[in-house]
Structure formats: C-alpha cells, structure tokens
Amino acid sequence: MTSLAITVVGHDRPGIIAQAAEVLSQCGMNLEDSSMTLLRGHFAMTLICAGAADAGEVEAALQPMANGSLEVTVREVPDEPDLPPLGSSYLVTVHGADRLGIVARLAGVIAEAGGNVTDLTTRLSGSLYVLLAEVDLPRSTDVEALQARLTKVSAELGVDTTMRLLENDQL
Amino acid sequence: MSLTLPTLPHGRVLEVVRAPSPVLSVSGSLVDPADSAVVQLCADLVATMHVSPGCVGLAGTQVGVAVQAFCVDVSAHPKARTSHGLIVLLNAEILEASRNEKGREGCMSVPDLTGDVKRATKITVAGLLPLTGERVLITTDAFEARALQHEIDHCNGLLFLDRVASAHALHARKVYLDPRDSA
Numbered sequence: 046m047t048s049l050a051i052t053v054v055g056h057d058r059p060g061i062i063a064q065a066a067e068v069l070s071q072c073g074m075n076l077e078d079s080s081m082t083l084l085r086g087h088f089a090m091t092l093i094c095a096g097a098a099d100a101g102e103v104e105a106a107l108q109p110m111a112n113g114s115l116e117v118t119v120r121e122v123p124d125e126p127d128l129p130p131l132g133s134s135y136l137v138t139v140h141g142a143d144r145l146g147i148v149a150r151l152a153g154v155i156a157e158a159g160g161n162v163t164d165l166t167t168r169l170s171g172s173l174y175v176l177l178a179e180v181d182l183p184r185s186t187d188v189e190a191l192q193a194r195l196t197k198v199s200a201e202l203g204v205d206t207t208m209r210l211l212e213n214d215q216l
Numbered sequence: 217m218s219l220t221l222p223t224l225p226h227g228r229v230l231e232v233v234r235a236p237s238p239v240l241s242v243s244g245s246l247v248d249p250a251d252s253a254v255v256q257l258c259a260d261l262v263a264t265m266h267v268s269p270g271c272v273g274l275a276g277t278q279v280g281v282a283v284q285a286f287c288v289d290v291s292a293h294p295k296a297r298t299s300h301g302l303i304v305l306l307n308a309e310i311l312e313a314s315r316n317e318k319g320r321e322g323c324m325s326v327p328d329l330t331g332d333v334k335r336a337t338k339i340t341v342a343g344l345l346p347l348t349g350e351r352v353l354i355t356t357d358a359f360e361a362r363a364l365q366h367e368i369d370h371c372n373g374l375l376f377l378d379r380v381a382s383a384h385a386l387h388a389r390k391v392y393l394d395p396r397d398s399a
Contacts, residue, residue, distance in 0.1 A: 056360075136381075140378075170329055171328065
C-alpha cells in the first residue's frame with residue numbers, strides 16, 4: 046500500500062476531475078483527501094490517494110488526460126499522523142490594497158508565535174487583496190500579544206487584520 | 217410595521233467607494249440628527265441605494281463620509297420576513313442579538329466577492345431618526361436583521377470580509393450571463 050500526492054495544474058476545461066478520477070480508479074488508487082479550485086482561472090487540484098500502484102505508473106496513466114495543457118506530478122509520500130490540534134483554532138482575516146509581502150510578513154508573525162496555518166486562501170479582486178487563514182495556536186500562545194503584533198504589522202502594510210476564534214458548533 | 221420617517225430633502229446619487237478605500241475602515245463619528253449636512257447625506261444615501269440594482273442598504277462610509285448614518289430597505293427582497301420599509305438611522309447600536317445563522321452576503325463596496333457570514337437572525341436596534349432626532353427601537357429578524365448588522369458594521373469601519381466564517385467562506389460573485397454566450 047502506497048500513498049501518492051498528485052498535483053494537476055493548468056488550463057481549465059470540463060471533465061478534468063472525471064478523467065483524473067477514472068484513471069485513478071483504473072489504477073486501483075483510492076482517492077482520499079483532495080482539494081480543487083480555480084486560481085485566477087487556472088485549474089488547480091491537489092490530492093492524496095492510496096493503493097498498490099507506484100508513482101511512475103500513475104503519472105504515465107494520467108499523461109493522456111494532461112494532453113499538453115495540464116501539468117501533472119505524482120510522488121510517493123509517507124503516511125502522516127492525523128493528530129487533532131492541541132490548542133485553539135483561529136481565523137485571521139486580512140484585507141487591503143494589494144502590495145508585495147502581505148502574506149510573507151503576516152505569516153511570519155504567526156509562525157514566530159508558534160502558530161500553524163492549516164488552511165489558507167487569498168484572493169486578488171481588482172486592487173483589493175484578501176487573505177483568510179485558519180491558524181492553530183498552541184495553548185501556551187499569548188493570543189493578545191499576537192493580536193497586537195498582527196495589528197502593528199498590518200498598520201505598516203496598510204491593511205486591516207482581524208483574528209477571531211473559529212466557532213465549531215458541536216451538534 | 218413601516219417606520220414613519222420625516223420628509224427628507226431631494227437626494228443626490230453619490231459614487232459608492234470600493235475596498236480597499238481607507239474610509240471603509242474608519243469608525244464613523246456620532247452625528248447631530250438636526251445637522252443639515254447629515255440630513256442631506258441621509259437623503260443622498262437613500263437616493264443612491266434606490267438607483268443601485270439589488271442594493272438593500274448603504275452606509276455613510278460607503279460614500280466616503282465616516283459618520284454613523286445608514287439606510288436599509290429590504291421590502292422588495294424575497295429573503296425578507298419582517299420589513300420596516302425604508303429605514304434611515306443615525307448613531308445606531310444593537311441592543312439585543314440572538315439566533316446566529318450563516319448566510320451569504322455581498323456588498324456594493326466589495327463588488328466581485330461574496331462571503332458566508334454568521335449573523336444574529338433576531339435583533340433589536342436603537343437609533344435616531346434624521347431631522348427630528350427621535351429615538352426609535354427596531355426589533356426585526358431574518359434578512360432585515362442581517363442588513364441592519366451589515367450596515368452598522370460599516371458605521372464601525374467593518375466589512376463583511378472581517379466576519380467571514382472560514383478560510384473557504386469567500387466566493388467570486390457568479391456572473392450568471394456568460395459574456396461568451398452572447399457573442
């Protein structure tokens with residue numbers, strides 16, 4: 046049993062997911078976690094699948110679907126332990142005029158505080174840049190100090206940043 | 217159920233500012249309801265809202281004036297349950313809020329994005345009417361409650377972007393008429 050990490054990036058068209066999933070199914074690879082979106086109009090998919098086929102075999106099988114307009118990579122990955130976060134999850138929201146270094150500076154502040162970004166999306170809409178990051182903070186984190194630091198760096202960048210506890214409704 | 221508003225002067229249609237304009241992040245100052253500039257701004261907000269397709273609310277910051285003034289009118293909106301018709305409020309605050317629900321919001325100041333935002337579905341808001349300064353309480357629900365919270369956020373320098381529910385809660389506004397189809 047091997048786990049494979051697959052990325053498919055390129056020109057969007059109807060049917061890419063259907064074809065990729067069909068190829069993986071024929072290779073006996075079970076689709077596990079996957080994420081697909083359009084990034085500025087480009088098709089972008091990342092997934093982990095598990096089965097008996099090796100990376101070279103699956104990459105070769107995906108090539109006809111790629112058809113010169115999609116970049117496909119396949120590589121074997123070790124199993125990662127799926128541990129629940131130890132602390133609390135926060136959502137960091139940033140918006141403002143686009144400029145170089147917003148993500149680098151703010152993600153740097155989060156990393157310095159020991160925060161782990163578990164999900165991130167950014168969008169450029171006209172001149173408006175929006176960043177949404179879900180961040181796990183260890184229990185020992187001084188949340189107020191981190192918020193103050195984010196506010197300070199945001200002011201330097203000319204953007205607005207909020208950090209809120211992520212609500213998880215237990216049903 | 218409609219609010220009885222004083223007669224406002226003729227309103228002018230103003231340009232709506234878009235993010236990342238800094239004024240949208242400014243917390244609006246309290247206003248004097250009898251101030252003629254404030255009364256005119258209220259009339260202008262209503263006029264601008266009414267000529268903007270699909271617009272159910274507009275706040276001072278959205279026309280570049282950082283004050284505590286906004287208008288809302290959800291009476292023609294299919295998602296509205298309770299509706300007070302045209303609402304124009306100054307120095308408004310939320311007194312009670314309960315029953316949070318997630319809903320998708322757009323904003324004229326963020327025209328290309330929508331976001332999933334959790335808001336109270338039952339609220340009581342207090343505010344002053346323009347001109348007379350009469351203090352009114354509005355208790356409402358559903359879409360009107362969401363619209364009031366969205367506009368009060370504007371008055372405090374907040375956008376729906378500050379309140380989205382998760383890293384995947386922001387969406388590109390769908391264009392229902394594909395320009396490629398009409399070629």
